[in-house]
Amino acid sequence: MMFADIILPLALERNYTFGIPLELQDKIKVGCRVEVQFGKRKIYSGIVKRIHSDKPEFYQVKPVRSLLDEEPIVTETQLKFWEWMASYYMCTEGDVMNAALPAHLKLVSETFVVLNDDAEIDAQPLSDDEYLLIEALDIKRSRKKVEESNISDSEIV
Numbered sequence: 001m002m003f004a005d006i007i008l009p010l011a012l013e014r015n016y017t018f019g020i021p022l023e024l025q026d027k028i029k030v031g032c033r034v035e036v037q038f039g040k041r042k043i044y045s046g047i048v049k050r051i052h053s054d055k056p057e058f059y060q061v062k063p064v065r066s067l068l069d070e071e072p073i074v075t076e077t078q079l080k081f082w083e084w085m086a087s088y089y090m091c092t093e094g095d096v097m098n099a100a101l102p103a104h105l106k107l108v109s110e111t112f113v114v115l116n117d118d119a120e121i122d123a124q125p126l127s128d129d130e131y132l133l134i135e136a137l138d139i140k141r142s143r144k145k146v147e148e149s150n151i152s153d154s155e156i157v
Contacts, residue, residue, distance in 0.1 A: 001019060001053065001055065002019075002025050002051060003017045003052055003055060003056075004017065004018055004052075004064060005050040005052070006018055006047065007047045007082070008038060008097075009044060009097050009101075010094045011092045011095055017054075017055075017061055018063060019061045020051070020063070021064060028048060028064070029051075030048050030076055030079070031074040031075055031076065032047070032067060032068070032069045032070075032073065033046070033047060033068040033069045033105065034047075034065070034067055043065070045105070045106060046097075047074055049079055074100075114137065115134065
């Protein structure tokens, strides 16, 4: 089993280790963003800092949910610089990551996903999870349209 130490965009004392699923072991690289579950329901994108085979002793590892980049977006030199900055400025690597990465590269549980009204989506090549997400967003969009059409002009202030 392979593991990855992940920098999360949080003020944590240390980086946490996640298991790398078999289907990602040949694809995952240091510096790539991955999607992980941290806590019971929070989903974050983190940066892979280290890949290894050392299983953590004190907690049950969760698997990496998905790989967000095919190629690293952060170099190993940048990761070393982030580590130095965290030490020098007495903060965490997650704090440095939060400051260093543009907002559109960060995914946190509060991220809102909406379906583009103009998009025509072919469901054929979608994975089961992707298909379910598209269906849920389409249902939500349909409900919102129905709710909006039920508001009379006298109710609008």
